[in-house]
Amino acid sequence: MSGQLLGCALLTLSAVAAVIIARTDNLFSAALLAGMSSLLVAALFLSLDAPDVAFTEAAVGAGVSTIFFLTTIAATGRQYAYAPSRRVPGLVLAAATGWLLFYSMLDFPWLGDASLALHDHVARYYIEHSAAEVGPPNVVTSVLASYRGLDTLGEVCVIFAAGVGVMIVLGRFGHSGRAGQSSRRGEE
Amino acid sequence: MESLLQAYHHLAVVFLMMTGFYIMVAYDNLVKKLIGLNLVQVSVFIFFILMGKVGGGSAPILAPGIEAYANPLPHVLILTAIVVGIAATALGLALAIRISRACGSLDDRLIAHLERDED
Numbered sequence: 001m002s003g004q005l006l007g008c009a010l011l012t013l014s015a016v017a018a019v020i021i022a023r024t025d026n027l028f029s030a031a032l033l034a035g036m037s038s039l040l041v042a043a044l045f046l047s048l049d050a051p052d053v054a055f056t057e058a059a060v061g062a063g064v065s066t067i068f069f070l071t072t073i074a075a076t077g078r079q080y081a082y083a084p085s086r087r088v089p090g091l092v093l094a095a096a097t098g099w100l101l102f103y104s105m106l107d108f109p110w111l112g113d114a115s116l117a118l119h120d121h122v123a124r125y126y127i128e129h130s131a132a133e134v135g136p137p138n139v140v141t142s143v144l145a146s147y148r149g150l151d152t153l154g155e156v157c158v159i160f161a162a163g164v165g166v167m168i169v170l171g172r173f174g175h176s177g178r179a180g181q182s183s184r185r186g187e188e
Numbered sequence: 189m190e191s192l193l194q195a196y197h198h199l200a201v202v203f204l205m206m207t208g209f210y211i212m213v214a215y216d217n218l219v220k221k222l223i224g225l226n227l228v229q230v231s232v233f234i235f236f237i238l239m240g241k242v243g244g245g246s247a248p249i250l251a252p253g254i255e256a257y258a259n260p261l262p263h264v265l266i267l268t269a270i271v272v273g274i275a276a277t278a279l280g281l282a283l284a285i286r287i288s289r290a291c292g293s294l295d296d297r298l299i300a301h302l303e304r305d306e307d
Contacts, residue, residue, distance in 0.1 A: 004193045011200035011234070018207040018227055027219055034223050041230050049247045049258035050237050056270050057233070065226060065274050072219055072281040076288040081217030085297065090214030098206035105198040110190070112243030114256060119242060123259045131250050139248040139260040140267070148264055155268045162275035166282040 003047050004111070010044040025080050027073050035066035052140045197238060205231035216295045218284040222277060229273045236262040236269075 017037040021030045038061035045054035073079060084090065109116050130142035144152055204227055211224030240262035248260040284294060291299050 004190075004197070008193060008196050008200070011197065011204075014230075015200050015203050015207070018204050021223060021227070022207050022211050022214075027217070027223075030220065030223050034226055037227070038230060041234060044234065045237055048237050048241045049245060050240065050263045050266075051247050051249075053233070053237060053263050053266050053270070056267055057230075060270050060274050061226075061230065065277055068274075068278055068281050069219065069223065072285055075285050076219070076294055078217075078219075078288065078294050081215050081220040082295070084214035085216055086214045090210045093213055094206040094210040097209065098202050101205070102199060102202045105202065106195070108198065111194045111197065111238060112241045112245075114242045114245070118239060119259050123261045126260055127248065127250070127257050137250040139250065139257065140263045143260055143264045144267060151264075151268060155271055158272050159275045162279045165279045169279070169282040169286050171286075 006047050007044055010040050010047070014040040014044075025082060027079050027081055028070070030081070031066060031069035031073060034069065035062045038062040038065070052138070201231050201235050201238070204228075204234070216297050218287065218294045218296060219281070221296075222280050222284065225280070226273075226277060229269070233266050233269065236266050 014037040017033045017040070021033050021037075024030055024033075038057055042054045042058040042062060045051075045057055109118075126139050126143055126147065130139050130147075131137065134142035134146045136142055208224040208227030208229075208231065211227065212221045215221060215224070240259035242256050242258050245256035245258050246254050248257045248263065250257075287299065288294050291302055293299060293302075
């Protein structure tokens with residue numbers, strides 16, 4: 001009960017941060033508020049018994065992604081997003097979609113109900129057998145590295161592809177990058 | 189009371205997601221759109237972790253004397269999703285930098301205008 005109250009408070013704070021992000025035209029403060037909102041969500045994950053996810057969200061969501069946004073703002077030298085031009089269609093779309101989502105969520109099972117089918121099949125198997133079959137006491141580690149190791153390999157492939165993509169897009173591939181820049185200078 | 193708190197959790201998740209969606213639709217600035225996309229991602233993460241919660245349970249780290257654990261499966265899925273999300277954001281930001289270099293602007297209406305002029 002007290003955990004749910006804490007969760008409500010954290011969610012309220014991050015919702016307030018989201019509203020300020022939606023209203024501000026300063027990109028710098030929007031990026032910092034997004035990082036703060038991620039940190040609040042990391043605290044929420046900790047209160048929902050998900051310490052691994054909380055660590056990752058605090059490091060990646062609040063740390064790395066804020067650095068990426070700030071780097072982009074510095075590299076483009078553009079700190080202001082001018083007032084939204086599609087405010088009314090945006091509000092109408094968001095309100096309609098939000099109402100549909102919330103209406104369908106009213107049918108969802110109770111938070112923390114241990115008798116859900118969701119908690120019965122593979123989840124129960126992982127908790128009961130991972131110590132004997134894999135070893136580490138942390139079940140999330142066992143699932144990530146062993147039972148679902150192929151998924152993690154796919155994740156690594158995605159990160160690799162994104163890294164290569166960023167290098168190609170920014171033209172940091174040594175020769176070809178310089179060639180691209182000189183050809184663009186030629187056009188100018 | 190319990191049902192009110194539960195409805196509040198879901199309402200907040202939907203509100204966060206729709207705020208991000210509104211930012212993506214309403215603003216012209218590409219970096220601002222990516223910040224909105226990040227908000228949508230975070231709200232999906234919260235929704236999954238809420239589903240994995242087990243009342244009276246503890247974190248899924250095996251220890252003697254603990255009977256109930258949170259569901260580890262959503263945790264694993266969201267760990268992967270967070271990392272994939274940051275990879276997608278990084279690629280989007282790189283594209284934004286490249287567009288800004290080529291067009292001198294991050295405003296998608298202005299960029300569409302420039303493209304029409306070239307045709």
